[in-house]
Structures are given as C-alpha cells and as structure tokens.
Amino acid sequence: MVRNRWLILANVSVGTFMATLDGSIANVALPTISEQMDTPVHVVQWVLTAYLLTICATLPIMGKISDIFGRSRVYNYGFLLFVFGSALCALSVTLPMLIVSRVLQALGASCLMTNSQAIVAEAFPANERGRAMGITGTTVSLGSLSGPALGGVLVGQLGWPSIFWINVPIGIIGFIAGLFLLPKGERKPRTEPFDYTGSGLFMAGMVLFLFILSNGQDLGWLSAATLAGGFGSIALLVMFYRVEKRTKHPMLDFSLYRNRTFAIGNVTAMLSFVSLFCMNVMMPFYMQNLLGFTPEQTGYTMMIYPLTMAVIAPLSGWLSDRIGPNLLTTAGLAMNALAFALLNTLTADESAWLIGLHLVLFGVGGGLFQSPNNASVMSAVPRQQLGTAGGLNALVRNVGMVMGIAISVSLYTTVLGRYGAVPESAEADAAMLAALHTVFWTAAGICLAALAVSARRLRTKGTLEEQQRA
Template identity: 65%
Template sequence: MTQQVLSHKQTKETTAVLKENTESSTPLAARNRWLILATVTLGTFMATLDGSIANVALPTISSELNKPIHVVQWVLTAYLLTICATLPILGKISDMIGRSRMYNWGMFIFMLGSALCGLSHSLGFLIASRIIQAVGASCLMSNSQAIVAGIFAKGDRGKAMGIVGTAVSLGALTGPGIGGILVGSLGWPSIFWINVPIGILGFIAAWFLLPKDSVKGKHEPFDYGGSALFILGTVALLYILSTGQDWGWTSPAVLLGLIGACAVLAGFYYWEHKTPYPMLDFSLYKIRAFAIGNTTSLLSFTALFCMTVMMPFYLQNVLLFSPAKTGYTMMIYPLAMAVVAPLSGWLSDKIGPNLLTTAGLLINAAGFALLTTLTAQESAWTVALHLSLFGLGSGLFQSPNNSSVMGAVPMAKLGTAGGLNALVRNIGMIMGISLSVSLFSFRLGQTGGSLDITNAAADKLLVISALHVVFWMGMAFCLLALLVSVRRIGKPDQDRMGG
C-alpha cells in the first residue's frame, strides 16, 4: 500500500512538473522554436559525431603514437563508456537544476574537452581529454529531446523528435567519412579542433535562444545509491568486454569480473524497484513497442559498429587507401541514409513502422553477407556500393524505430525515454567496438598474423580472413535483431503518444 501511495504521488508530481514546464514556455521561445531545434540538433549531432569520428583516425593515431590498435581503441571506448555511465545521472541532475542550464554547461565542457584532445601528444592525455569531452556530450544528449519536447506543441512534437533522431543517427554514421577527410587533409588533431569554432557558435546560440529554466518547488531526493551502483556495474561490465581479449576470455579475471559486474547491475535493478524515487524508470519496458524498439536498436548499433570500426582498416591497410579516400568512400553510407531516412519516416506515418524496421534489418544483414565477399583488390566504387546497402537499411530502420519508441511513451515520461534510448544506443556502440576489435585480434592471432594491424598490412589474406569473421558476427547481430523486430508484425501499432 505504501509503495502504491508513493507511486501515485510520484505520478502526480511528474504530471505537475510537465504542466509547469509547458506553461512556462515563453512566447519568445515559441516563436524561436525552430531556431531552438536547430541549436539543440547541432549539439546533439556534434556529441554523437564524436562517438565515431575517431574510427578512421585510429590507424594514424596508432602509428604516430606508436601504440597497438587494441590500446588505441580506448580513444573510442573511453568516450562512449563515460557517456553510458553518466547519461541517466546527468539527466536526473538536469531535472533538479534546469535542462537549459545543464545543456549550456555541456556545450562548454564539450568544447574544453575537444581543445584538450587537439593538444594531446600522448595516448594517456588524449584518453583523459576524451573523458572530459564525453561528460559534456552526455549533458547535451540527456537534455536535447526534453528541451525539444517542452517547446513544441503536441502537433509538431513528433516531427521535431524525428529531426533530432535523424541527427543522432547521421552523427554516428558520418563520423568515419568526415574524420577521414579531416585526417587526410589536416592530421588527426583536426577531428577535435573542428568542434571548437562550431561549439562556440552553438554555445552562444543556446545561451540566447534556449528557454529560461523555471525550477520551482521541492524536488525528489537524488538517488545516490542507484547512481553509484549503475556507474560501478556499467563501467565494470564494459571495461571487461573491452579488455577481455588482452586478459583471455576464459581467464579467472575476466570470468570473475563478468560475474561481479552482472551481480552489481542485478543489485542496481533490485534497488531501483525498491526506492521510491528511482534514477531509471524500468516500467517503460512494460510497453511493448518501447521494449522491442530499444532491443532492436541495441543490436542494430552493435552490428553497425562492427562495420564502421573495421572498414577503415580494410580500406587503409588492405586496399592502401589514403585517409581522405577512405573518408570519401565511407561517406556513401550516411549520404544514402540521409536520402532514405526522411522518406522512410514519411512512409511510416502511412503504413506504420513494423514492416519498414524489419526490412531495414534484413537489408543490413544482406550488406554484411556481401562484405564477406570483398577481396584484396577492390575499387572505391565497389566498396561504396556495398556500403550504400547499409545506408538503405539503416534509413529504413532508424526513423520508424525511433518514432515507434518515442511515440509509445506517455508524454510525462518522454524525457526519461529519450535518455534510455540514448543509453541503449551508446551501449550498442561500445559493444560493437569491443567485440569487433576482440574478435579481429583473436582471429588474426589464430591464423599466425600480428595483433598489431599496422604491421599486418603486408599479409592481406590474413587480415581479410579476420575481417570476414567480424562481418559474419555483424550479420548474426542483424539477424538476432530481425527476430526481435518481427514480433511487431501483425500487432497493433503502439506508436501513439500518451497524454
């Protein structure tokens, strides 16, 4: 009975806060809502972009800093892991001190971290700077959807959310292409320096355009226990996944680490169900469309990052493309998605998301199968045509899936849902990076090749063999996501926004 009273009280407080936020939207904010959307979308795009822009720079960083690839991958992993560990916590803090304020601080921290990355001359300093950059990115990601939802009328909210979702997907997918062009033209520090002038413009725009925060009344107590358990469990689990290849997957350290991390996360889950003011609202996963959409998103991003991490090594170390040529070749993927995604979003409004999401995953699986046919002598156009399939598949999948996920959630929980959606996406990215690099290194070692890919380019057949194994794993993740996604077919669409 006590728990029911607390739950009812919490629901009333959430509804009151949502009503207050809606009513506090000023006429100026309403008039500038499309400018605000553009500003928030820019920050979200930058934060997501930096999760993948360093992919194509890894061989160059590995060579210039004289570090093996399984160590250099922490330039990517540290960024994504920090975001995963801080997203729900910073989202909760934002509810306490104001979303616009937290967003502005996030833009400043992101710019500072980017500048420090550009100044880095050692791998340790670079990784530390990426962690600072990631804290800023987490502030941006955890507030973007909530800010947009607060300033848009109900009739335009879905359209605005679709634009933010497309920016997130394009940010994650254009990173390797943009990174390759910058690395080839200006060197690897340029992929971080480019954020500074753009970030300054975004910070100024956000400072003047974002609605002023109206934080009133007594707030829920902060869930320190749940936050600590979440950070400990998430960091431990993802760290073990990232270093399992170095220690040996069957070693006592890895096995005990996995058991310990899972035990902590299980404790976190139990804690969140017992505390009256949880950090994460697991009740959202009782909504069928939300649960299926999040699961397929996790598996899809895991698969896609198996490709985005490994393709630069294939293009540069096997086909001997320059970083710039690698970037131009990989740009076909996000360009194809940019064309297909809006059409897919429009079509999903007509026929629903079910068939489109399933078809997209099937096309991505076919794309991975075709990647296993690539040889040591391919033209840029041939590779680009292969990658265009992923643009088609991702375009068909991402927009309808995001619409389905966010549309199934009650309006009062839209911000929480957006944070969970971002968390799942970033966990998928980390899993894709960790599993692809580990499997690639393991397979290369099995065949007698060097674990340092910078020294393995001469033996192209061994490298291609290892890459093909990773691509088969990517295909397996796509098919697993497909099995989950088909559960939506034949069911009534649950993509109506709650009131």
C-alpha cells in the same frame, strides 16, 4: 505547438552532431598523438576509451537530472562543458591531461545526447515527430561515421589539436542560440531526492562491464582478470537493479520497460548498433589491408553510408508520421540483414564503386529503421520521463557501439590467428577474408535477431498518433 520548433531542432542537431562526432574523430589522430607524446598506442587508446566509458556511465544519470532540473537548462550547460573540455583537450601537453579533458568533454556530450531527443519530442506534435526524429537520427549517423574522414583531413592539414579546437566556436554559437531558442519553462521544485546509491552502482557496474568487454581480447577472455571483472560487473549491476526496485525515487525507472513499444524499440536499437558497428570497424580493415585503398579512399568510400542515410532518414521519418513506424523499422532491419549477407560475396579484388553500392544498402536500411524507431520510443513514454527515456535511448546506442567493436575485433583476431599465415601472402589474404566473413555472418545473425524482435510490432496497426491514443 512550439512556434520555433524547427530552429530548436537545428540547435539540437548541432549539439548531437558534435557529441557523436567526437566519439570517432580522434581515431585517426591516435598515431600522431602517440608519436608526439612518446606514448605507446595501447596507452593512447584511453583517449577514446575514457570518452566512451564516461558517456555510457552517465547517460541515464543525466537523464534523471534533466527530468528534475529541466532539459533545456542541462542541455545548454552541456554545450558549455563540452566547449570547455574541447579547449582543454586542444591545450593538453601530457596524456593524463588529455584523458582528464576528454572525461570533461564526455560529461558535456552526455548532457547533449540525453536531452536532444527529449527536447525534440517535446517541441513537435505527434504528426511531425517522425520527420524531426529522422533529422536527429541523421545527425547521429553523420557524426558517428564521418569522424574518421573529417579527422584525417584536419590532422593532416592543421595537426591533432585542430580536431578539438573546431568544437569551440561551434559550441559557443550553439550555447548562445540555445539561450534564446530552447524552451525556458520554470525550474521544477526538487520534490524528490536524487538516487546517489543507484547512480554509483550503475556507474561502477557499467564502466567495469564495458572496460572488460573492450579489453577482454588483450587480457584473455578466460584470464583471471577478465573473469573477475566480468562477474564483478554483473554483481554490481544486479545490486543496482535490486536497489532501484526498492527505492521510492529510482534513478532508472524499470517500469518504462513494461511499455511494449519502449522495450522493443530499445532492444532493436541496441542490436542494430551492435551489427552496424561490426561493419563500421571491419570495412576499413578490408579496404586498406586487403584491397590496398589509401586512408583517404577508405574515408571517402565509408562516407557513402551516412550520406545515404542523411537522404533516407528524413523521408522515412516523414512516412512514419503517416503510416506508423512498425513496417518501416522491420523493413530497415531486413535491408541491413540482406546487406550483411551480400558483404560475404566480396572477394580480395573489388572496386570502390562496388563497395559503395553495398554501403548504400546499409544507408537505406539504417535510414528506414532509425527515424521511426526513435520516434516510436520517445512517443511511448510520459512527458515527465522524456529525459530519462532519452538517456536510455542514447545509452543502448552507445553500449551497442562498444559491443559491436568488441565482438568484431575479437572474432576477427581469433579467426585470423587460427590460420597463422605469412603476412603479405595469398594465404594471408584468404585468412583475412575468412575472418571478415565470420564477422559479417555473425553481424547478419544479430541483425536477424533484431528483426525477429521488431516483427512483434507488426501486430500494432495505425499511425504513431493512433498508437499513442491506443
């Protein structure tokens, strides 16, 4: 048993929070950056896209590198790279410099994300792992969902560079603490070659797939560019799968997915994040454009979800250590499906407290699901593959976010366009509400699909430790 495991968890939580926070904190700064750099918003959008694409393309690769060279070493170097990239972002005077700096920052974030769960899983025994994963799950949600509110305050008070400068002192402290706290271990001899071919195919296929998914609405879903990019990305990913099945030392070991617990946990996690990001993207539209909330009101109301999850997730993790994750994960998804159904009862005239009550349901459902699911996934793999498993777990989360954003925005704009209502009219409000309801019903269906997959876990009884022995 690792004696300073709770301090290790605190250090890992800081890194996880920073990495996930920067995926959303820049959203509110885009108009300001666009104005100051005299660049159209659709071009400035690459400040977000470059960060997200880089993380998704490199997570499994960083996981494999960590399994070879050591998780603590790669994690701590990730802190340094993240700090360096953040400082360059804050110092950027041109958009190309800012985008390149965001790529460097994302590489550091990838090192942090892919190793956080693996380090925690390695430091904690099975009977405490659920509670520890509950805390890391909370930091992921707090980071992902508190970015717009925190970013709005910083940009308004100190200017857009402040959203990047804030990472520098925290990251330096995290790096120094990691030198003393994180398990050292001996450097593993490099007994296997790195899979450059597989890594290259994966990066090319994943970046092209997510780019088309994110920009298909602007390009046109049936345009030649979208169809060519879509088929091209599928071809690259199929080639990647074939290479990985034949190579002796693959970058991504698909045998992990023969593990029923690991496979179910990953599928349900991705579907859960797809549905939740439909809510996360659309609720600000609903509150600001339909209810007339200010950005500050919207930010503070949206904070109710991650704050509720911050309370529920550790309790859920603690409970999963005693009764196992199966019932909790399924109950959490059922709660989220119910919450989506209730969103469709909202009208064009609601109060902030009623919206907050709906978001509380999402916080409870997310808290019940995330912690036990993460603990279940990380406990299902051999110790030597924890880095790869952590990278895959973070990958499905980020891919789910991108898909949720793309699906919700595409559905919303498509349904809204069919009405052709005059802006700021009763017809426009009805059209917006119909578009939102279409997104929310779709998200509820995705959540029910995740529930159906998760329900297969109910056939397995016992605590997490007992399931491991089985």
